[in-house]
Amino acid sequence: MRGCRLRLPATSANLGPGFDALALALSFYLEIEAEESDEFVIDVSGRNRELCSAVKNNLLLDTYTEILQTNNAPVVPVKVRMVNGIPLGMGCGSSAATRLAGVALASHFGGLKWERERILTAASLLEGHPDNTAACWHGGLSVACWHGKEVEAISITPGARWKAIIAMPARPLPTRESRAVLPESYSRADAVANLQHVALLTAAFAQGRGDLLHSATQDWMHQPYRERVCPLLPLLAPLAGRDGLLSVTLSGAGPSILLLVDADADMLSVRQLIDSAAGESEPVELIECTIESAPAVYESL
Numbered sequence: 001m002r003g004c005r006l007r008l009p010a011t012s013a014n015l016g017p018g019f020d021a022l023a024l025a026l027s028f029y030l031e032i033e034a035e036e037s038d039e040f041v042i043d044v045s046g047r048n049r050e051l052c053s054a055v056k057n058n059l060l061l062d063t064y065t066e067i068l069q070t071n072n073a074p075v076v077p078v079k080v081r082m083v084n085g086i087p088l089g090m091g092c093g094s095s096a097a098t099r100l101a102g103v104a105l106a107s108h109f110g111g112l113k114w115e116r117e118r119i120l121t122a123a124s125l126l127e128g129h130p131d132n133t134a135a136c137w138h139g140g141l142s143v144a145c146w147h148g149k150e151v152e153a154i155s156i157t158p159g160a161r162w163k164a165i166i167a168m169p170a171r172p173l174p175t176r177e178s179r180a181v182l183p184e185s186y187s188r189a190d191a192v193a194n195l196q197h198v199a200l201l202t203a204a205f206a207q208g209r210g211d212l213l214h215s216a217t218q219d220w221m222h223q224p225y226r227e228r229v230c231p232l233l234p235l236l237a238p239l240a241g242r243d244g245l246l247s248v249t250l251s252g253a254g255p256s257i258l259l260l261v262d263a264d265a266d267m268l269s270v271r272q273l274i275d276s277a278a279g280e281s282e283p284v285e286l287i288e289c290t291i292e293s294a295p296a297v298y299e300s301l
């Protein structure tokens with residue numbers, strides 16, 4: 001059987017009020033080439049080499065094996081060459097990209113011949129929420145929801161050329177832990193406020209209205225509760241609206257922060273502003289990137 005190539009972008013979910021519904025694809029990637037082999041091997045370069053190359057308890061291989069077994073297909077061993085640009089456990093969608101890769105490789109090497117939408121649905125079911133997976137697979141700003149056990153998703157190419165920065169602290173925060181700090185239920189006032197803001201945010205993206213991003217990214221559903229496990233958020237949030245910084249939101253479940261930046265902003269001054277607001281409590285890496293509007297690459301070699 002021919003090999004398979006994947007290129008999956010990082011994603012920043014929620015963008016404030018779009019909890020479990022919105023995510024934005026960004027221009028740093030998980031890249032994979034795989035071919036049939038006598039045994040499972042993963043050669044990794046890039047970020048988190050050790051975690052990504054362990055063959056046992058590996059999210060990529062576990063997903064691959066689970067899909068093949070549940071679909072009564074043979075578990076074909078594969079050799080994977082991975083270039084990983086997505087930091088693990090940092091709120092940049094590494095698990096969503098890896099789940100999609102595992103399902104896509106299973107479909108390819110198991111001869112399942114799944115359509116792209118079926119791959120997205122299977123990966124989203126395993127991930128538990130469809131926001132990162134949909135943006136990773138479709139690119140752009142993705143709006144995703146469950147329709148029963150199917151994912152309905154639409155991708156919007158933003159109407160303006162905004163730039164993006166991920167501000168990433170040193171220590172990762174597993175998404176599971178960051179979801180555990182959220183309440184079970186919300187007041188009607190908070191639910192309505194989030195609905196209003198997420199609708200405004202989606203329209204602001206479609207029309208490229210950077211002037212609306214600061215107000216439209218306000219959130220009552222997850223950020224207020226996650227501040228205590230994501231201390232960079234309260235430090236950087238006051239920067240929204242200053243010097244070309246259009247919005248400041250928790251990236252996914254954190255601990256990183258997504259800052260959307262006007263296309264004309266001076267990036268050196270923006271970086272200095274972020275560094276000085278972050279202070280010296282812990283080192284913060286800034287990843288400058290753009291919005292990836294193209295869908296993920298999934299092709300035979």
Ligand SMILES: Nc1ncnc2c1ncn2[C@@H]1O[C@H](COP(=O)(O)OP(=O)(O)O)[C@@H](O)[C@H]1O
Pocket residue numbers: 030051052053058059060084087088089090091092093094095096098173174175176252253
């Ligand atoms: N390329 C990869 N190879 C192996 N495991 C991965 C890979 N990417 C992600 N993971 C697994 O997913 C976990 C991170 O997922 P999660 O806590 O949801 O954070 P995030 O998706 O924001 O990076 C890692 O600790 C690791 O177990």
Ligand SMILES: N[C@@H](CCOP(=O)(O)O)C(=O)O
Pocket residue numbers: 011013014019020021090091092093094095129131132175178179222251252253254
């Ligand atoms: N909507 C999810 C998004 C998690 O994204 P991740 O990149 O942190 O895995 C949430 O907020 O929990």
